[in-house]
Amino acid sequence: MRILCPYCGDRDAAEFTTIGSAPPPRPAPDAPMAEWHAFLHLRDNPAGLHAELWQHSQGCRQWLRVMRDTRSHAVAGAEACRS
Amino acid sequence: MTRLASGGRIDRAQTLRFSFDGTPYTGQAGDTLASALLANGVRLVGRSFKYHRPRGIWGLGAEEPNALVELREGARREPNTRATTAELFEGLAARSQNRWPSLRFDVQAVNGLFGPILSAGFYYKTFMWPASFWEKVYEPLIRRAAGLGRAPEEVDPDAYERMHAHCDVLVIGAGPAGLAAALAAARSGARVILADEDAEPGGRLLADRQEIGGLPAADWAAQVLAELAGFRDVTLLPRTTVFGAFDHGTYGAVQRVADHLATPPEGTPRQRGWTIVARRAVLAAGAVERPIAFAGNDRPGVMSAAAVRGYLNRYAVLPGRRAVVFTAGDDGWRSAADLLAAGAEVTVVEARDAVAPAIAEAARGARQILGARVAGTAGGLGLAGVTLTDGQRLPADLLAVAGGWNPLLNLSGHHGARPRWDDALLAFVPDAAPPGMAVAGAAAGRMTLAACLADGAAAGLRAAEEAGHPGQPLALPRADDEPAGLRALFHVPGRGKAFVDFQHDVTADDIALAAREGFRSVEHAKRYTTLGMATDQGRTSNVTGLAILAAATGRSIAETGTTLFRPPYTPVAIGALAGHQTGRDFRPTRRTPLHGWAAGQGASFVESGAWLRAEWYARPGERGWRDSVDREAQAVRRDVGFCDVSTLGKIEVVGPDAAALLDLVYANDIASLKPGRIRYGVMLREDGFVFDDGTCARFAPDRFLLTTTTANAARVLQHLEYAHQVLRPSLTVALLSVTDAWAQVSLAGPRARTVLGGLLPGVALGNEAFPHMSCAEVVLEGGMPARLYRLSFSGELAYEIGVPPDAAAALADRLLAAGATPYGTEALGVLRIEKGHVGGGELNGQTTAGDLGLGRMLSRRKDFIGRALAQRPALVDPARLVLVGLLAGAVLRGGSHLLAPGAPATTAHDLGHVTSACWSPHLGRMIGLALLAEGRSRIGTRIRVHDPLRGGDTEAEVVEPVFIDREGLRSRG
Numbered sequence A: 001m002r003i004l005c006p007y008c009g010d011r012d013a014a015e016f017t018t019i020g021s022a023p024p025p026r027p028a029p030d031a032p033m034a035e036w037h038a039f040l041h042l043r044d045n046p047a048g049l050h051a052e053l054w055q056h057s058q059g060c061r062q063w064l065r066v067m068r069d070t071r072s073h074a075v076a077g078a079e080a081c082r083s
Numbered sequence B: 001m002t003r004l005a006s007g008g009r010i011d012r013a014q015t016l017r018f019s020f021d022g023t024p025y026t027g028q029a030g031d032t033l034a035s036a037l038l039a040n041g042v043r044l045v046g047r048s049f050k051y052h053r054p055r056g057i058w059g060l061g062a063e064e065p066n067a068l069v070e071l072r073e074g075a076r077r078e079p080n081t082r083a084t085t086a087e088l089f090e091g092l093a094a095r096s097q098n099r100w101p102s103l104r105f106d107v108q109a110v111n112g113l114f115g116p117i118l119s120a121g122f123y124y125k126t127f128m129w130p131a132s133f134w135e136k137v138y139e140p141l142i143r144r145a146a147g148l149g150r151a152p153e154e155v156d157p158d159a160y161e162r163m164h165a166h167c168d169v170l171v172i173g174a175g176p177a178g179l180a181a182a183l184a185a186a187r188s189g190a191r192v193i194l195a196d197e198d199a200e201p202g203g204r205l206l207a208d209r210q211e212i213g214g215l216p217a218a219d220w221a222a223q224v225l226a227e228l229a230g231f232r233d234v235t236l237l238p239r240t241t242v243f244g245a246f247d248h249g250t251y252g253a254v255q256r257v258a259d260h261l262a263t264p265p266e267g268t269p270r271q272r273g274w275t276i277v278a279r280r281a282v283l284a285a286g287a288v289e290r291p292i293a294f295a296g297n298d299r300p301g302v303m304s305a306a307a308v309r310g311y312l313n314r315y316a317v318l319p320g321r322r323a324v325v326f327t328a329g330d331d332g333w334r335s336a337a338d339l340l341a342a343g344a345e346v347t348v349v350e351a352r353d354a355v356a357p358a359i360a361e362a363a364r365g366a367r368q369i370l371g372a373r374v375a376g377t378a379g380g381l382g383l384a385g386v387t388l389t390d391g392q393r394l395p396a397d398l399l400a401v402a403g404g405w406n407p408l409l410n411l412s413g414h415h416g417a418r419p420r421w422d423d424a425l426l427a428f429v430p431d432a433a434p435p436g437m438a439v440a441g442a443a444a445g446r447m448t449l450a451a452c453l454a455d456g457a458a459a460g461l462r463a464a465e466e467a468g469h470p471g472q473p474l475a476l477p478r479a480d481d482e483p484a485g486l487r488a489l490f491h492v493p494g495r496g497k498a499f500v501d502f503q504h505d506v507t508a509d510d511i512a513l514a515a516r517e518g519f520r521s522v523e524h525a526k527r528y529t530t531l532g533m534a535t536d537q538g539r540t541s542n543v544t545g546l547a548i549l550a551a552a553t554g555r556s557i558a559e560t561g562t563t564l565f566r567p568p569y570t571p572v573a574i575g576a577l578a579g580h581q582t583g584r585d586f587r588p589t590r591r592t593p594l595h596g597w598a599a600g601q602g603a604s605f606v607e608s609g610a611w612l613r614a615e616w617y618a619r620p621g622e623r624g625w626r627d628s629v630d631r632e633a634q635a636v637r638r639d640v641g642f643c644d645v646s647t648l649g650k651i652e653v654v655g656p657d658a659a660a661l662l663d664l665v666y667a668n669d670i671a672s673l674k675p676g677r678i679r680y681g682v683m684l685r686e687d688g689f690v691f692d693d694g695t696c697a698r699f700a701p702d703r704f705l706l707t708t709t710t711a712n713a714a715r716v717l718q719h720l721e722y723a724h725q726v727l728r729p730s731l732t733v734a735l736l737s738v739t740d741a742w743a744q745v746s747l748a749g750p751r752a753r754t755v756l757g758g759l760l761p762g763v764a765l766g767n768e769a770f771p772h773m774s775c776a777e778v779v780l781e782g783g784m785p786a787r788l789y790r791l792s793f794s795g796e797l798a799y800e801i802g803v804p805p806d807a808a809a810a811l812a813d814r815l816l817a818a819g820a821t822p823y824g825t826e827a828l829g830v831l832r833i834e835k836g837h838v839g840g841g842e843l844n845g846q847t848t849a850g851d852l853g854l855g856r857m858l859s860r861r862k863d864f865i866g867r868a869l870a871q872r873p874a875l876v877d878p879a880r881l882v883l884v885g886l887l888a889g890a891v892l893r894g895g896s897h898l899l900a901p902g903a904p905a906t907t908a909h910d911l912g913h914v915t916s917a918c919w920s921p922h923l924g925r926m927i928g929l930a931l932l933a934e935g936r937s938r939i940g941t942r943i944r945v946h947d948p949l950r951g952g953d954t955e956a957e958v959v960e961p962v963f964i965d966r967e968g969l970r971s972r973g
């Protein structure tokens, strides 16, 4: 697989590390436990476009939000989480 | 000898000696093992998988299902090698497989008499009962009976390499279509890689007597290759099989660099694994002739008719003098014509009732029997005659079978596309291909030479243009569209075994039986019969098998469908995928800047992740490692010692928001830390469990240096980057790993300040000026800049000194000269267990800060990662396992289970386990740290320590998890 890093260009997936699904926004510190539970445990598992977090760990070290089609591995785009 | 007097592409001047089953033979340079055996009149080369039937050579190249041999000897012995792809070299030693005691007399050939019990699904039916027999009786029996070659038991002596390459256009296959595609793309200015699995590129151009632009086809191929070699941006990879089409234009290939030599020359790898990233690819893998299933179609002497042409024209070998050509189409007549030209006596058995006059005319020297079929064969270990369905018997030593062609479209299906059955072509053709791949030539169903050239040229031009290199169409030389008429003929029903999959011994009856038993789906029938599941992936057998399944289930081939193709296209040696990353080189070894110094001091080393660390320094007179470790630990408690701690992760955190980021990742408060001070810190994961511990030194309001455990250094940096970039992108802060930038030494013991004072004359190191948990940038005597930290892992008065890596050995020399004792990781472990500091055994990903006695560190005044979920009921359950100390009279081992005294040793009574244990030279006893259910309330009681794995069973006293200086006076001294 290849990922188009917005900083480094088109790179082999072996240069990246992933934690899978992009987590939802982190709840407020005083949010109810149910919200924290959802944040930690609940993820969609779509057959189709899937937002994932990948770090370009052997490159620019940037965490990227990658849109990947789980059926074809087609990568629709990658953008830096900090942008 | 059956070598023709002239012709072929072999080097008649270069004779090579080789042996097969110990018998010496000779061949010529340019031969394969198969062509050399045929040239010597050897037809019997192996025994079949299930029935141990005699087998010969069927094909010409990678499609070969029968002629599998063991190549070479000793550590280089390679089983299941196709004789048709093994290039001959001087001294080659090959052996037949799957026979005992000898190839000509095989006692297990009686398996053939028990045919019915070895039919479809025999694994499932025969060996069902009793279940206990499976492991002890059935499996070894099946393995001995069915195993083909023997793998070598020695370590592979050869080297392998990994290569990575990028190109605009990857062309797979260098037959007519591939050569035309590569030429069109190269002339357009594209970067081209042309990979071909043969030693000599050209494909069928080398095997057939055809003309291109008035030249013999092989000469045209040589001309094109010469032009391609002149392009700077064209890479020719002969002996290279592209075995997989992976995502986003990534292809896997294996190049057999030195397989054609007895041993690889010095510095040359045996094979090279390639990862090729191509903007566009042209799959021009060609096609392979399929057999026809009839009784006895596996007898040595029965061959692919197209392969026979290859042996005649490329290798100048006449595989038989009395030939029968059994054909269902025009292509077989070309084999008849070539056999006639080589002087053989030929009979054509044509399944069709009529052929075009020109075709019959071209083979006018042959006896021609139209509208006929071969029903069976006769002979012992080799073909002696052929019987037709009308009972006619024909004496023959060669039966050339032409059943039509199967496009080699495997790679086009590697992303899951299934091919489409073409009723006119009587073949599966690709319906879709992975993005960026075009299929051209015979692989796409273009079955004639002129069509292959035109299709390849167009595909190459289009691929180059799509990769950004538009060009001009090739002016193609004149070539003929040879007749390619064909009728469907897959099976001639009759008595006797009619083989479909030669390599797995699957017969037409097996497929019919599977259909009768309800395995009508092609995927089910495949698994039940094992059709197409051998190392050739059913290259020759799949389509025939499907056709028979279709007929047995009353469906068309299109309705029956086909199975999926998966990588690898041909078997790939694991060595080619691993490259040089084997053994010690599996991953890089990290050595600290003090490695050489420690080795010079007699240290032995232990692996700690990728690191090698000094574990102890043996001294003369010591009887074993315990003597060394006890001495080193006691030196620290009583005097002073020093230890290389360079492997601890070090991360510099810099910027106006550095403290804000650290407050998010540490569970304890960091913002209030004053410059020049250090704080012990704990990080949690977001799920509330402890992630890592370490120290945080603040050198300036906007500059921190963190240490992490050796094991978690990379993960902590990644975690910090995540916290910054994903959770708090607005913070202005920079992170940098400086683990390798600082060699670090821990100097510990009552005399540490005195020794340090010698390095820093005139610097105040007293408790007022530089109290416990202080840090400073200093300059050592002699001008070396250093960072100084007063912190203690051992519980003694201690400092850590960080210096540039080049200065580490000089620093160690000075500490040694000052009388400090070097100590290794074992003594370090003893000291930390005595002090009750948590380490790897306790930071196991399942412990909370509360479990480890660190609960009071969790800040109540701020948000931090893990704060909310650390409050989950299960994580604050008072019944959790918590950290305690153990004192024992007998040996304690990490991993031992804890039980109430007298309780049975069952899981239900398990109360926890020992996480760390050692002999404490300070206490003169075995001590341990343990995680124990309701451990706080058990302090002062006794517990059973049970080690069923290694056979220990003893009792220990549960104590506070600190064995020395509970008040912490020593480190503050």
Ligand SMILES: [Zn+2]
Pocket: A005, A006, A007, A008, A009, A056, A059, A060, A061, A062
């Ligand atoms: Zn990058």
